Structures are given as C-alpha cells and as structure tokens.
C-alpha cells in the first residue's frame with residue numbers, strides 16, 4: 278500500500294532578501310520515484326535541506342515519516358540522503374569512508390559490502406576516493422545513503438556530471454528501490470533526462486509549486502520540457 282512519506286506544508290524559507298521557498302505544499306508517496314524538478318535557483322535544495330533539518334524554515338513545515346527530521350528515531354535507518362556537498366574523506370578508500378560513516382551511526386560493518394555491491398563499486402573498494410571520477414563519487418554517496426537500509430531516499434541532483442551510462446544506471450537503481458516499496462525523491466534541473474526516470478513529478482519554480490502529478494498527467498503527451506514551459510507561462514500570464 279502506498280502512503281505519504283514526505284509532506285511539505287506551507288513551507289517557506291526566506292534568506293535575507295531572497296524568498297527561496299514560498300508557501301510550498303506537496304506530498305510524496307511510497308513505492309514511487311518522484312522527480313523534484315525546476316530550474317537552477319527554483320528552491321529545490323532549500324526545500325530538501327528543510328526536510329533534512331539542515332535549514333530552519335521561516336514558515337510551515339517539512340515532515341518525513343510523519344515528523345520533523347530532528348524528531349526521528351535512528352534517522353539514518355529511515356532516511357538516506359545525497360546532497361550536493363560530498364561528505365567523504367579524499368585520503369581514505371571507499372571502504373574506509375563507509376567504515377567511518379557506519380561507526381558514527383552504529384551500523385553493522387556487514388552492511389558495507391552489501392552497499393558497495395548495490396552501487397557496483399566492488400572493484401574500487403580499496404581505492405582512495407581522491408582518484409574517483411564524479412560518477413564513482415556519486416555512487417559512493419549513494420552507498421553511504423543506503424548504509425542504514427532506509428525506506429526513504431532524498432537525492433539532490435544525483436545525475437549531475439554523470440555520463441549516459443551513469444544516467445541509465447541511476448535510473449535502474451532508483452526504479453528498483455521504488456519497486457521494493459521505498460520512497461525516492463530526486464531533484465533535477467535536467468527535465469529531458471528525468472522524464473524517463475520518474476513516476477511522479479513535483480515541479481517548483483521561484484519557490485512555488487507549479488504542478489504535481491503522475492508523469493503522464495503532467496506531460497499530457499508533450500515532453501516534460503514543453504510541459505514545464507507551458508505550465509510556467511500559464512502561471513506568469
């Protein structure tokens with residue numbers, strides 16, 4: 278059964294003179310890949326940072342599994358996240374980085390080989406991450422996010438810098454996780470790339486919700502880019 282796993286309710290975030298997110302309300306349900314789409318500066322990262330308790334909203338709320346992130350019991354086992362900043366140590370190998378993260382979160386080291394296999398980084402297990410390509414770094418970030426075997430994954434622009442193979446791999450990866458019943462919220466400004474990946478779409482522009490629905494409802498036979506342009510033109514008209 279699908280259920281609401283992420284809920285933005287009248288979320289707002291005002292930075293000094295920028296209203297990054299404005300009265301933003303939306304729901305994300307389980308068992309689906311939801312694309313959180315909008316141009317650069319639309320407010321995607323700010324909304325996701327509010328959701329993960331890294332930014333304090335100036336209004337409204339962003340709830341995950343029914344509560345604010347800060348109130349979750351064992352959050353790493355409930356929510357895995359990949360944000361644009363990479364939190365791993367360049368001088369350590371992939372496996373050592375995972376050990377550091379697992380220790381900090383009280384996760385059994387047996388998970389390390391499981392997640393390395395999951396992201397297909399087995400061959401790079403003992404390589405220092407400073408020699409990693411961007412695609413390998415993205416995979417390691419995903420491995421870290423999966424350490425706690427979370428039912429919810431929040432990915433901020435994970436396709437950035439990936440080559441076509443990496444993009445296809447990422448698509449299959451998130452599709453499989455959603456098929457297991459997990460909730461995947463993945464942001465991107467690359468609409469063309471996302472239209473084959475996501476089941477549901479949540480479009481944000483200038484901090485506001487533009488549209489939300491299944492990919493077919495939003496596209497209406499158009500490309501996602503065309504649909505986005507039509508929807509934003511309609512709003513500003």
Ligand SMILES: Nc1ncnc2c1ncn2[C@@H]1O[C@H](COP(=O)(O)OP(=O)(O)O)[C@@H](O)[C@H]1O
Nearest residue numbers: 292295297315316317318319320321322323324
């Ligand atoms: N820490 C910050 N301080 C001030 N302004 C910020 C900060 N973070 C983001 N912004 C501004 O908020 C708006 C939304 O940014 P962001 O959430 O990063 O959008 P997106 O992830 O969709 O590209 C932009 O105008 C950006 O410049």
Ligand SMILES: [Mg+2]
Nearest residue numbers: 321322323434
């Ligand atoms: Mg961003």
